[in-house]
Amino acid sequence: MRPRPEPPAPGATSVIAYVAVGANLGDARATVAQALADLDRLPRTRVVARSSLYRSAPFEASGPDFINAVAALDTALDAFALLGELQRLEQAAGRERPYRNAPRTLDLDLLRHGEQVLDTPALTLPHPRMAERAFVLRPLAEIAPALVTPQQLARVAGQPIERLPSSD
Numbered sequence: 001m002r003p004r005p006e007p008p009a010p011g012a013t014s015v016i017a018y019v020a021v022g023a024n025l026g027d028a029r030a031t032v033a034q035a036l037a038d039l040d041r042l043p044r045t046r047v048v049a050r051s052s053l054y055r056s057a058p059f060e061a062s063g064p065d066f067i068n069a070v071a072a073l074d075t076a077l078d079a080f081a082l083l084g085e086l087q088r089l090e091q092a093a094g095r096e097r098p099y100r101n102a103p104r105t106l107d108l109d110l111l112r113h114g115e116q117v118l119d120t121p122a123l124t125l126p127h128p129r130m131a132e133r134a135f136v137l138r139p140l141a142e143i144a145p146a147l148v149t150p151q152q153l154a155r156v157a158g159q160p161i162e163r164l165p166s167s168d
Contacts, residue, residue, distance in 0.1 A: 014076040015114030016048070018144065019086065020127075020136050021069045022107040023093075028067040029053065029164075031093060031106055036071055042085050044076035051139030056161040059133055067164075070111070070139035079113040083123055086110060111136065112147070134159035 019039060023031040032053060040047040049072040056066050075082055086108040093106035111127045118125040130136045134156035141148035 014044075014074050015116075017073045017075050017079075017082060017113045018111040018140060018147075019071050019073060020107075020109040020111055020130070020139075021071060022066045022109075022135065023104055024058065024061075024064045024066040025105045028064075032067045032069055035089060035093070035106055035108065036069060038089050039071050039073060042073075042075070042077070042082075045073050045082070045085075046075075048072050048074045049143040051142040052166065053164040054135060054139055054161050055164055056135040056159070059135065059159060066135060068135040068139060068161075070136065070143060072143055075113075079110065079116055079118060079123060079125060082113065083110055109136075111140065132156065134161045138163070 021032050021035050021039075023035075036047065036050050039045070051070045054068045056068055058064075058066060073082075077085065090106050090108055109127055109130075110123065110125065111130050113125055116125050127136075130140070131152050132155075134153075137148050137152055137156055138161055141153065
């Protein structure tokens with residue numbers, strides 16, 4: 001386990017980024033909890049909010065139910081550096097990509113990075129499909145209600161999702 005790095009220095013340029021966390025292989029609940037802890041250890045980054053855990057049926061995917069959450073990060077990493085760190089955490093958790101939407105040991109999606117808008121082959125911000133997914137919108141609305149509209153929630157209301165009781 002790496003030591004806790006320093007948070008962004010006072011006066012350093014930082015933004016609030018939102019990351020969707022999900023898993024549906026192995027002990028998915030433990031994997032998501034570990035990923036949330038690992039996000040708080042990223043360089044020049046700290047977790048400032050995290051949603052409850054949610055159980056959701058696979059969306060456009062197969063396999064067991066997913067455990068999902070969303071974390072808000074105060075980060076001085078730029079969007080591409082943060083994406084690289086997220087992919088490193090996925091790889092460390094055994095993430096494989098044998099085919100599109102394959103079951104996952106860990107899935108970390110960068111949803112937003114401040115107000116940045118990007119459309120590159122490596123990264124699109126805001127995440128282009130987040131408004132289509134209850135497993136993103138429900139936890140995001142819990143920690144950042146101003147980012148999710150009632151109309152968006154209504155559009156995904158038919159997708160099965162359940163907020164899990166806290167294990168604290």
